[in-house]
Amino acid sequence: MTGYAKIRFPSALPQLDKEFDYAIPDGLEVQFGQLVRVPFGRDKSLKTGIVVGTSAQSEFADKVLTIQAIESVKALITNEQLDLAIAVARRQAGSVGELLSQILPKRYKKAESAYKESATKPIASTPASKVVRELDVLERVFAEFDFTTTNGLYDWALQFALLGAEQLRLGNSSLVVLPDFRSVELFELALTELALLEKSIRNESSDTGSEKYTNYLRSLDEVAIVYGVRSTSFMPAKNLGLILLLDDADESHIEQSAPYWNSRDVLLQRQELAKAKMLVSSLSPSTEMLRLLDLGYFKRVSLQNAKPLVRITANHTRLDDETFGYISNCLKSGKPVLIQTATLGQFAGVACKNCRELRKCHDCGGRIWVNSFKNFACRSCKFTGQLGPCQCGATEITSIKLGSSGLAEWLGKAFPGANVVHSSGDEKITSVPAGATLVIATIGAEPEVEGGYACVLIADAYSMVAGSRLRSLEQSSLRWANAASKASSQGIVVFVGLTGEIAEQMKNLDFFAMIHADYLDRVELGLPPAVRLVSITSQSSADLQALETALNQTPIASLLRKIPGSNSQIAYTYPYSDGVDVAETLVTLSASVSSKSKFRKPGQRLFRISMDDASVL
DNA sequence: AGCACGCCGACT
DNA sequence: GTCGGCGTGCTC
Numbered sequence: 001m002t003g004y005a006k007i008r009f010p011s012a013l014p015q016l017d018k019e020f021d022y023a024i025p026d027g028l029e030v031q032f033g034q035l036v037r038v039p040f041g042r043d044k045s046l047k048t049g050i051v052v053g054t055s056a057q058s059e060f061a062d063k064v065l066t067i068q069a070i071e072s073v074k075a076l077i078t079n080e081q082l083d084l085a086i087a088v089a090r091r092q093a094g095s096v097g098e099l100l101s102q103i104l105p106k107r108y109k110k111a112e113s114a115y116k117e118s119a120t121k122p123i124a125s126t127p128a129s130k131v132v133r134e135l136d137v138l139e140r141v142f143a144e145f146d147f148t149t150t151n152g153l154y155d156w157a158l159q160f161a162l163l164g165a166e167q168l169r170l171g172n173s174s175l176v177v178l179p180d181f182r183s184v185e186l187f188e189l190a191l192t193e194l195a196l197l198e199k200s201i202r203n204e205s206s207d208t209g210s211e212k213y214t215n216y217l218r219s220l221d222e223v224a225i226v227y228g229v230r231s232t233s234f235m236p237a238k239n240l241g242l243i244l245l246l247d248d249a250d251e252s253h254i255e256q257s258a259p260y261w262n263s264r265d266v267l268l269q270r271q272e273l274a275k276a277k278m279l280v281s282s283l284s285p286s287t288e289m290l291r292l293l294d295l296g297y298f299k300r301v302s303l304q305n306a307k308p309l310v311r312i313t314a315n316h317t318r319l320d321d322e323t324f325g326y327i328s329n330c331l332k333s334g335k336p337v338l339i340q341t342a343t344l345g346q347f348a349g350v351a352c353k354n355c356r357e358l359r360k361c362h363d364c365g366g367r368i369w370v371n372s373f374k375n376f377a378c379r380s381c382k383f384t385g386q387l388g389p390c391q392c393g394a395t396e397i398t399s400i401k402l403g404s405s406g407l408a409e410w411l412g413k414a415f416p417g418a419n420v421v422h423s424s425g426d427e428k429i430t431s432v433p434a435g436a437t438l439v440i441a442t443i444g445a446e447p448e449v450e451g452g453y454a455c456v457l458i459a460d461a462y463s464m465v466a467g468s469r470l471r472s473l474e475q476s477s478l479r480w481a482n483a484a485s486k487a488s489s490q491g492i493v494v495f496v497g498l499t500g501e502i503a504e505q506m507k508n509l510d511f512f513a514m515i516h517a518d519y520l521d522r523v524e525l526g527l528p529p530a531v532r533l534v535s536i537t538s539q540s541s542a543d544l545q546a547l548e549t550a551l552n553q554t555p556i557a558s559l560l561r562k563i564p565g566s567n568s569q570i571a572y573t574y575p576y577s578d579g580v581d582v583a584e585t586l587v588t589l590s591a592s593v594s595s596k597s598k599f600r601k602p603g604q605r606l607f608r609i610s611m612d613d614a615s616v617l
Numbered sequence: 618a619g620c621a622c623g624c625c626g627a628c629t
Numbered sequence: 630g631t632c633g634g635c636g637t638g639c640t641c
Contacts (some may be wrong), residue, residue, distance in 0.1 A: 007641080013618065022640040041640050042620040060641045595637075 004537060005030050005056040005067060007038060007049035008082075010101035012605075014591050017095035020049070021058040023066040030054065030067065037068045050077055050100060076104060076235050078214060078220065080274060085234075087269045093534075093583035093590075093609045094259025099232060103234045103256070111210035117221045123169065124195040126591045130303050131279065140271065140298045141279045142289055144512070147307055147485045154283050154485065157183075157190035159303075163279065164191075164225035170243025175270075176227035177263045178445070179250035181206060182430070187227055196225060199577070203228030203235055230255060230294055233266040243267050243278040249286030249478045249616070258612040263277065264288060276587070283481035284511035287474055288529045290519040300512075307509045308456075308487040316462035316497025319411075324493055327411070327455055335454035336437045338446060339347050339411060340483045342460035345394030350376070352390035353398045359387060362600070412440065419506035423447050443479045452488030461506075462497030470527060470617040473502075473518050481511050526561075527617065533563065535571040535613035536586070538606055540599035547593045556585050563616060571616045583611060 006019040022038050024030055030051050040047040043393045048071055058064055058578045077100065085099040131143050146155035160176055167174040178184050184204055201215050219226050219236045226235050230253050245267055247253075253263040264280070271278040280289060280298070292298040313320050319327075330337050350359045350368045359368040361378035368376055368387065375383040389395045407587045412420045413439055423429040423441040431448040432439055439447060464476035495506050505514040525532040538544040548570055551557060559582065561573035574582050586609055594606040 004641090011618080015639075016618085018641095021639065038641085041618080044640095045619080047618095058641075064641055598636095 002026060002028075003054055003056050004064065004528055005036070006049050006053035006055065007036065008052045008100060009040075009047065009049050009097055012095065014095050014097035014587070017089075017097045019052060021055075021060045021064050022049075023058075023064050024054070024431075025066050028067065028070065030070065031075050032079060033077040035072035035076060037071050039065045039068065049331060050104070052077075052082055059280055072107070074217070076107075076216075076603055077541045080232060080240070080270075081236060083273050084266070084270050086543060087260065087273065090305055090580055091265065091269065091583060092259035092611045093263050093586045094261075095587075098258055099234075099261075102231070102255075103435045104188045105213050105216040106209055107500060108210040108213045111213045112217070115214055115217045117148060118218075120223070121198060123165060123199050126162055126165040126194050126196075129159045129166060131159060131301060132163065132166055133602040134299075135163070135277055135279065138299050138301075139277055140292075141277075141301050142285065142293060142298045143279055143281045143301045144304050145281055146304055147283065147481075147487070147509070148489045149485075151193075153190050153193060153448065154186055154450070156246060157187045158193075159198055159281070160187060160246070161190035161194050161225075162457075163244065163609055164227075165194060165196055165198070165211065167241045168196075168223065168225065170241060171223060173223050173237040174225050174242040174244060175232060175235065175237050175240060175267075176225060176244045176347050176438070177232045177253075178227065178229060179247045179248070179252045180410070182444075183246060184228060185430070191225070191227075200225040200227060201235075203232045205229060205231070230263045233261075233270065237274075240270075240274045240276045243271055243274075243276055245278070247478060247482075248280055248289060249281045249282060249284065249474050251475070251562055256613065258605070259610065260612070262612065265612070282478065284474075284477040285515050287515060287519045287522060290516055291529050294519070302512075306489065307483055308489075309492045310507055311494045312498050312503045312506060313494065313496050314499050314503070321497065324414070324459075326492065326494075327457070328415065330454040331415055331436045331438060334436045336432065336434060336439065336449045337418075337455045337457065338449075338453040338483065338486060339440045339457045339459050340436070340446060340479070341440060341442055342464055350387075350397050352392060353396040359390065359397060359521055362388065383613055393533065405464050412438065421447070424425060446483055446486055448486070452491055454488060454491050455484055455494065456483050456491065457496065458483060459496050461495040465498075465502060470522075471614055474515060475575045476606045477515055479512050480506075483511070484509060504529045526573065528573065528614070529613075531561075532611065533571060533573050533613055533616055534582060534586070535565075535608075535616050536590075537569045537608040537610075537611050539568065540597060540606060541567040543597045543599055544568065546596075547589055550589045550593065554585050554589070556581050569616075571613065579611065 002024050005023045005024050008019055009016045032051055035049045036049055036051055037046045038049050046068055058174060081103055085096050089096045089099055134141055145159050164174045178187060191200050201219045203215060223238050225235050226232060245263060248264040255261050293300055311323060313323055327337055352359060361368055362384050368378060375384050376387045418436050418438040420438045421432055423445045425445055428445050429447045434450045457472050458480050465473055487493055499505060502514060559574050559578045563571040563573060565571050590607045590609060594600055597606050600606050
C-alpha cells in the first residue's frame with residue numbers, strides 16, 4: 001500500500017458529491033484525472049471514479065477499501081476542469097458530480113487506441129486582429145465588430161480566428177464558444193482561410209462519438225484553438241490564454257440540464273481561475289453584459305465601421321409603396337432579398353375598425369383572434385367569448401393578418417417572377433445561390449447568400465417587441481442584428497412596424513443604446529439582471545411548500561424577494577453578492593426536504609433549482 | 618443508485 | 630412469538 005487516493009464519482013446523486021478515500025495498492029501508480037475502478041456501497045460492487053488527489057493519510061483509515069484497477073491510464077480530467085466544476089456547482093446550487101458527468105467524454109476504445117499525440121506544426125503567419133492592441137492592456141473586453149462580410153467571412157469570425165492565431169504564437173490555447181452549429185461553420189470558414197484548421201479542435205454535438213472523443217483527447221495534449229458550442233466552456237485547454245464568446249444573449253448558451261449553467265457565467269469563472277483574457281462579442285449585447293460594463297468589469301471596444309442603411313416603416317400590416325418598390329427593383333435587377341419572420345404559421349389578429357388599434361385580452365393582455373369556431377379567443381390565455389368595446393368606444397372590428405406569414409405570404413404572391421425559398425427550423429437551408437431569390441426565413445434559419453442580400457426585411461419587428469416577456473427586446477434585438485449582418489455592403493435593412501424610441505435607435509442600428517436603455521429600466525425596477533432570479537420547481541406542491549417554510553426560517557430569507565409563482569414553482573430575486581449563500585442554503589434544504597418526501601420517485605429529483613432563470617417574468 | 622438496518626402490523 | 634412491509638441513511 002502506497003498511500004491514499006481521493007476519488008470523486010461522476011454522478012448526479014447529491015449524497016455522493018464529495019471525495020472518497022481509497023488505498024492505492026503496491027505497484028500501482030495513480031495520477032490526477034485518471035479513471036479507476038473502486039468497490040463501493042454495501043455490496044462493494046465496482047464503480048468508476050475519478051482520481052482528484054492523493055495523500056499519505058486518511059481520516060477514514062479504518063474503512064478504506066482498495067483501488068481495484070486503473071480504467072483509463074490517460075488522465076481525462078484536468079485540475080482546471082475540476083476547479084471550474086467546483087466553482088460552477090457552488091454558484092449554481094448544483095453538484096460537482098453532475099458537472100463531472102457532463103464534462104467527462106464518452107469513451108471509445110477504438111478511438112483511444114488509434115489516438116496518438118501529434119507533433120506540433122508551425123502555424124502560418126497572420127495579420128494582427130484589429131482588437132489585439134486593446135487586449136494587450138485590457139483583461140476583459142466587450143467588442144463590437146463589423147456587420148458586413150468580406151469574401152463571405154463575417155468580421156467576428158475573422159477577428160476570433162486572428163486572435164486565436166495570435167495566442168498560438170504566444171504558445172497559448174484559446175477557447176471559442178459559439179451559440180450554434182451555423183456559427184461553428186462560419187468560424188470554420190475563417191479558420192480555413194487563415195490555414196488554422198490543423199491547429200484547431202472542434203467540439204460539436206452533431207459529430208460522432210468517436211470524433212468527439214478524439215477531439216477531447218487532442219484538447220488535453222495540444223496547444224490549439226478549441227472551438228464549438230456551449231459545452232466547449234468546460235473543455236480542456238492547454239495554457240489557456242484567451243476566451244472568446246459570441247452572442248452571449250443567445251438562449252442556446254443556456255444548458256437545459258441541472259445545474260442550468262450558461263456559457264457566459266461559466267466562462268467568467270474560468271477566466272478568473274485560469275487568469276486568461278476574455279473577449280465577448282455580439283452585434284447586440286445582452287443586458288448581463290451591460291451590467292458588467294456598467295460595473296467596469298468589462299470594457300467596451302467598438303470596432304465598427306460602416307453599418308447597412310436602414311429604413312423604418314410604422315405600419316405593421318402592410319408595406320409602404322416605396323419599400324415595395326425597392327424590393328421589386330432588387331428582384332428585377334437580379335438581387336436577393338431576405339424576409340425574416342417570427343413564424344411561418346398563420347398569425348391572425350383582430351383590430352378596431354375605428355382606431356386600428358389591436359384588440360387585447362381583458363384578462364391577460366394577449367392578442368385576440370377569431371378561432372376556427374368563429375369565436376373571439378385569446379392567444380395567450382384560455383379566454384373565449386364576447387369582446388367589449390375598444391378603448392376608443394367603437395365596437396366594430398376588422399380582422400387582420402399580422403406581420404409574419406401574412407406579410408410574407410403576401411410578398412411571395414406579389415412577386416410572382418421571383419424564386420421564393422422558405423427556410424425554417426425543420427428544413428434549414430444554409431445557403432442560397434445569388435440572384436433574384438426571395439428568401440422567407442424564420443428567426444435563426446436565415447440562409448447565407450454570396451455577397452449578401454440587397455434587402456433584409458424584418459417583417460415581425462412589431463410583434464417581436466410586443467411580447468410580454470422580460471427578455472423579448474433583448475432576444476429580438478439579437479435576431480435583428482444578426483439578420484442585418486446578412487445585408488450586402490450596399491444593402492438596406494427594413495424594419496416593418498416600429499415606432500417610438502426603438503424606431504429612433506434602429507435608424508442607425510444602435511443596438512447597444514437600445515439594450516442599455518432596457519437595462520437601466522430593469523435596474524430601476526429591480527429586475528434581472530440588476531438582481532439574480534432563482535426558481536425552484538417541483539411536481540410536489542406539498543414538498544415545495546415545506547421547502548419554502550424551511551427557507552423562511554434561514555438567515556437568507558431576508559435577502560429574497562418573492563416573485564408571484566404557482567403550485568409547482570416558487571421564485572425569488574436576490575442580490576449577486578449573496579449568490580453563494582443562497583445556493584448553499586438551497587442545496588442543504590432541498591436535500592433534507594427530499595430525503596423526507598413521500599413523493600420522491602426513483603431516479604427523478606424532487607426539486608429543479610435554477611439560480612438564473614430567464615424564463616420566469 | 619443499491620442495499621442493509623430497523624421499527625411497526627398479520628401470521629403459523 | 631417472527632416474518633416482512635418499505636421508510637431512512639450510508640457508502641471511503
